Amino acid sequence: MRTTKKLMAAVLAVCMLASTSVVSGFAATTDSEPVSADIAADTTYTKACEAIDNEYAYTKRDLGATYSPDSTTFKVWAPTATEVSLNLYATGSDTEEGAEDIGTFPLEKLMDGEKWTGVWTTTVEGDLKNQYYTYTITAANTTGTKTTTKETQDVYSVATGVNGKRSMVCDLDSTDPEGWENDTHVLLDESTDSSVWELHVKDFSYDPASGVSEANRGKFMAFTELGTTLNGEGNISTCIDYLKELGVTTVQINPFYDFQSINEMGSDSQFNWGYDPQNYNVPEGSYSSNPYDGNVRIKECKSMIKALHDAGISVVMDVVYNHTYSNDSCFQSTVPNYYYRMTKTGLFSNGSGTGNECATERAMYRDYVIQSLLYWVNEYHVDGFRFDLMGIMDVETMNMAREALDAVDPRITTWGEGWAGGDSSHPTKTCTGEKFYPATQANAAKLSDRIALFNDAIRDGVKGGCMSISNQGFAQGAKTSAPDIRYGVRANSSGRNKWLASAPSQCVTYAACHDNATLYDQILGSTGLASYGVREATAVKMNKLGGAIIYASQGISFMLAGEEMCRSKDGDTNSYKSAATLNMIKWQNVVDYADVVSYYKGMMQIKANFSPLTCMDKSYQDAFTFNDTQRTYSNQVAYTISNNTEGEWSKLAVIFNSADTATDVTLADTSVTDWVVIANNESAGLDKLGEVTGSTFTVPAYSAVIAVDKASYETAGIKSDMGKVVVNYVYESDDEKLDDSVVLQGSIGTGYQTSPSAAIPDTYEISKVEGNVTGKFGETPAEVTYYYKDYVPESILNADFNGDGNVNVMDVTAMQKYFVGDIQLSDEKVAGLDLNYDDAANVADCTMLAKQIAGYRVAEGTVVVNHYYVDAEGNQQQLTASETIVGRVGSDYSTEDFKVVGYAADKDNYPAKASGKIPYGATLEVNYNYIESSLxxxxxxxxxxxxxxxxxxxxxxxxxxxxxxxxxxxxxxxxxxxxxxxxxxxxxxxxxxxxxxxxxxxxxxxxxxxxxxxxxxxxxxxxxxxxxxxxxxxxxxxxxxxxTDNPETNPDAPIAKQITVGK
Structure with missing residues (x-):
């Protein structure tokens, strides 16, 4: 007890002497990230932890359970504890068959000569492989004001049972999958060569259309299934094979360590992103085929990584060392209040926004983080890390982590979020005595230039501020976002725009990630062009433009999985625990948005073949010539890039146009007069799409044009290895295009599948298709043409009034004779006389049939919905803008009243045709009238x-x-x-x-x-x-x-609607 008393005395001393003065103000923030205070203060709590660090920091690498077949040694660092015991169990929970308490063993203090190390230890003889254990720890908090006794899993667990509450003694060698000894890291020489695809383990394969076996859907093992195809039909690749064809170099996987929000005993339909850590060095059990056996999750996680490596894909692990799921963690149970930051009033600091934040500046947590990273690198062959809320961590720890990873391989990648999620309280200095600097964008210059930060400035510039799905960015036409694009093109490294990167290697260039709205959802949510998840031609152009911006810029290129196929989450901007069916990648989109997938493939190829876009340093910062100053507001951003790399193109011209009309743009750099276009509004890649003479380009609305100087294009000889299929949509009567052609491209021999245009209204229907709708990409470009004819209303098809088996001019005559009383028709025929669906049979129906027979279009009808109220002066006013419904004649329509405070639809004067069939001819007006209502x-x-x-x-x-x-x-x-x-x-x-x-x-x-x-x-x-x-x-x-109802008494309470008036 002597050493414990010594520690408590030191703690009490610093409690009396500690200062609580705040010595720094606010951390760097952006317009879009949560504003958070960086509160540096030396308090009772920080001083107590400094005393513990000074006295008991432990540097040996033997904490946790060290296994051998003969015995297992347990060591736990708990310097404030007065008693520690080991509990052994046969299973990972008490609910399993064979559950048994094997025994309890006291731990003793581990001494280093006369000095206690702060470590408790015991060795248990015999083979304990696959047995489960916990510690029962009686410990004071860091200030000695409270003592608790808790049973907890091991902070240094490498394996656990179901739900992670019991650690498991593990022989890690026995968890290696077949061929693991031959698995090697997949690392890129330059991090800026990366094309990153951010995915979630469950999202990746949960969709039945993924072609993955039912047992493996949403699991680690889904990644090991090769040759998966859409719906198992054998043509369109999904999952691993899709990634290889797409051309991404890297996957960033949302947390796959053990997180707490999922009940591993529960249904496979549960979903969570996983940003709620429980056991940092253990894979998540719900992603395994058997969460009860601690070995299975390890082996299957390694199998996932090996499968990605076998595909040539680098694996970046999303890590969340900034907070734990709750304060009731193994860390808190082991050394209360040491691993967490506390405010001066004794509350848990909440810089994460989740209730706590971890103290990376403390010796033992800093060491824990660094050793954890090395563990994942060495044991699981992870190739890089993404740090969640890195702004809560300190610069010194991040740089030390970078140095430790460099000792393994400097090509291991590191990037993170350079912001916090709330007010962060931390000491003024770290455990080394150096000043504490948060690892935020504001302190980028203090971080290694190989620790990259997400560039939220270009993200918001592309799609609009992420904090509201209604915000518009450059892609949707916001001129004010053009400066964010120009700065972002050079990875925020050639001028400060909210923050300044040291080099392109320090910038992650992206438009969307798992947080907030997907790119396509934000486009739809901010423009109202269509409902979420619906293909809309202009929205698709905007999505392509967003992709062009990201891949024609410097930095580490990054996209959310499925961004390249216009992924939607139905407008959910925070889907962290939404249904798996909402979050999952919908693999049918690979076909439905095949042209967008192809466009992203091409853009990735362009970037990969042009060194100024992939360089890590600032050697090309002066190679850019912009048309406008960086801060100019405009719908056009244009620049050229000069390149002196031998064997590559000499000059690249890039023009983005976010105006709603085509625009002629003349480059400021007129040194080249002959250009080869390699990207336009339809396609992108390495092949020639056309030529331009001079310096003026016509850029279609919401699109990009990228061109290479003709001379170097021809001498460099950089060609695509992909096959192409051009898909046309043509009106058969005059061969005019009803929609823009789309271009699909893919590796020779891989499958393609075309589809009808979603943009062509249903008043047309396909008459025939020329070319192979499905097939394989070949050396020779292929062409598929969908021919459309006018839709013929059902009433016209059944207009055989004279009974000769045909519909022709004779039926017009029969109708006319019936109307003047010259002939009689059967009741069935009479019921069919209302050809135009206006609820009347008369000469207008004859006219419609005559027009159809003469070749005029009678496929389309219109319904207009109006909303009226009477103002105080007795004048009729429009409550909101009219709605126009255009569709097939004879198809169903429905309308509903408009809701505002103060007026309600007059139920006694409700429109008779609030729903019905769309008529041909005169526009049908549906008029709602409103009276005053409760305020x-x-x-x-x-x-x-x-x-x-x-x-x-x-x-x-x-x-x-x-x-x-x-x-x-x-x-x-x-x-x-x-x-x-x-x-x-x-x-x-x-x-x-x-x-x-x-x-x-x-x-x-x-x-x-x-x-x-x-x-x-x-x-x-x-x-x-x-x-x-x-x-x-x-x-x-x-x-x-x-x-709109109490959700506590009504579990199905409806969500309140939000409407827009006056627009």
Whole structure:
């Protein structure tokens, strides 16, 4: 006990002497990332941990369970503990067959001469292979103010049982899959050669259309299935084979260490991203075929990595050393309050936004992180790491980790998020005495230039600010985003734009990742061009433009898995625990968006063959010539790049046009007058698509043009090894194109499958197809043409009124005779006389049939929906813009009333044709009329976690023109942050009621007295809502869910709709 008393005395001394002064202000932030305070302060808690580091930092590499067939030695670092015992079990949980408590063994202090090391140890004789164990630890917290006794798994676990609560004694050699001894790292000489595809283990293969066996879907072993094809049909490759054909060099896999949010005993349908660590050095059990056997997850994880290596693909592991799932972790149970940062008031610092943050500046956690990285590199052959919320970690630890990885191989990649998720409290110095610097974008210059940071500036520049799916970026036509694109083209390394990278190697260039909206969802959500997941021609062009920007820029190129096939998550901007069926990659998209997949393939080839775009350093920063200054707002970004690399193209011209019309752009660099186009609005790659003479290019709307100087294109001889299929969509009556042609490309001998155009309205239908709809890419380009004819309404097809078996002019005559009373028709024939679906049989139907027979189009009809109210002066006004429905004549349509506060549809004057069949001829108008309705609004708010702060509300209105009008917290004289809701009955629901003025919608911001603020939630119309505050999402700014009924009493409570008025 002497050494423990010595430690406690030192702790108490620093408790009395500690200062709590704050010595630094705010960390660097961006417009899009959560604003977080970097609070450097030396407190009671930091001083106590410094004392522990100084006295008991342990540097040997033998913590955990060291196994041999003869005995196993257990060592646990617990310098504040007074008692530690080992518990052995036959199984990983008490619910399994054969569960048995094998025994309990006391641990003793490990001494180094007369000095205690802070380590407890015991050796158990015999072969303990595959037995499970925990420690029971009685320990004081770092300041000696509280003692706890906890049973916990080993901090240094390498194997666990089901759900990770018991560690397992493991013979790691026995977990190697067949051929593991021949597996080697797949590393790139330069990190900027990377084309990264970010995936999730379950997303990758959960779709039944993936062709993966049912048993392996969503599992590690899905990666080992070779030759998988779409729906198992044998033509279109999926999974591993698809990745090889796509041409990515690297996969970044969302966390596949053991995380806590999934019940490994539960259903395979459970889903979580995995950013909730439980056991850092153990693979996740739910991805294995048997989570109960600690060996299986290890072997199958290695099998996944080997399969990717066999495909020539590098594996980057997403790691989350900045926080754990909860404060009730093995770290906290072993050395209470040591591994976590604490505020000066004794609360867990929450820079992660998840309730805690880990203290990388402390000697033993720093060492743990570095050794964990090395463990994954050496034991699992991982090739690189992505650091979640790296801004919570300190610069010194990150640089030390980089040095440790360099000792293995300097080509191992490292990148991370250069921001935090909330206010981070940390000491002023690290355990070495050096000043603490957070590993943020602001401190990029202090980090190794081979620790890259995600460039959120170009991300938001491409698609719009990520904190709202309604934000538009350059791809959707936002001129103000052009500066983000220009700076991002040189990887933010040639001028500060929110932050400055030391070199291209320090920048991850991307448009989307697992966080926030997918690129395609953001395009649709911000433009309203179509519903989520629907192919829309202009949105597809914008997606291609986004891809062109990323791959025509310097830095480490990165995309979310499926971005190249217009992946959608139905607008879900935070799908971390949404259904697996929503998150999964929908492999049918490989066919439905084959042209976009092909475009991305081509862009990756362009970048890979042009050294100025793949260089790690700034040697080419002056090789760029831009048309405009970096800060110019414009729908066009144009530049040329000069290249002196032998055997490559000498000059590349790149033009992005995000205007909604084609634009002529003249390059500022006029040194070249003959160009070969290698990328346009339809295709991208290494092949010649056309030539341009002079310096002026016509760039179609929402597209890119990339060209190479003709002389070097011809001398370099860089050619594509891919085959091509051109798909045309033609109106057969005049051979005019109904939609742009698409170009598919793929490796010779691999399969292709074409599909009809989703952009051609259903008033046309396919009449024939020339060429092979499916087949294999060959040396010679192939062509497939879909021919379309006019849709013929069902009523016309059945218009044989004279009974001769044909529909022709004689039937027009029969109709005319019937209408004038010259002939009689059967009841069946009479019922079919309403050819134009206007609910009347008359001469207009004769006219329609005559037009059809004469060759005129009668396929299309129109319905217009209007919404009217009467204002105070008695004048009829439009409540919102009319809606026009265009579709096949005779097809069903349906409409619904429009909802705003203050007006409701007059049920006594409801339109007779609110639904029906689309007519031919005159436009059908559906008119809704509105009367005044209740203006009283009742709101209820409740936390879904342990937090209890009263939501502060800022609520304002938007009138029928969409203009902000009126504040309700409490009135127009309100001052930010508004008023607090109250829980007067103590049921946990905070209430706020107000009376609306005028008519329109209302908008809500919720905060905690002005901090932890939400986005602007806009467009509500319901008179009563129940709002759930998701305590786990506070860092995202989108942590509210709005219901129109109480979700506690109604599990199926509908989500409140948000509408837009005045547009």
């Amino acid at each position: 009283d609004i009742n709101l209820h708010f409740k936390h879904n976690g342990s937090l209890t702060w009263a939501p502060t509300l800022w609520i304002w209105g938007s009138d029928l023109k969409g203009v902000d009008k009126g504040n309700y917290t409490p009135d127009d004289s309100a001052e930010w942050p508004g008023v607090a809701a109250t829980d007067e009955d103590g049921d946990g629901w905070y209430e706020y009621n107000f009376t609306y003025r005028g008519a329109g919608t209302y908008n809500v911001i919720v905060s905690n007295k002005g901090s932890t603020q939400t986005i602007d939630y806009k467009g509500f119309v319901d008179n009563e809502m129940w709002v759930v505050i998701d305590d786990s999402k506070l860092a995202t700014e989108e942590f509210l869910t709005f219901y």
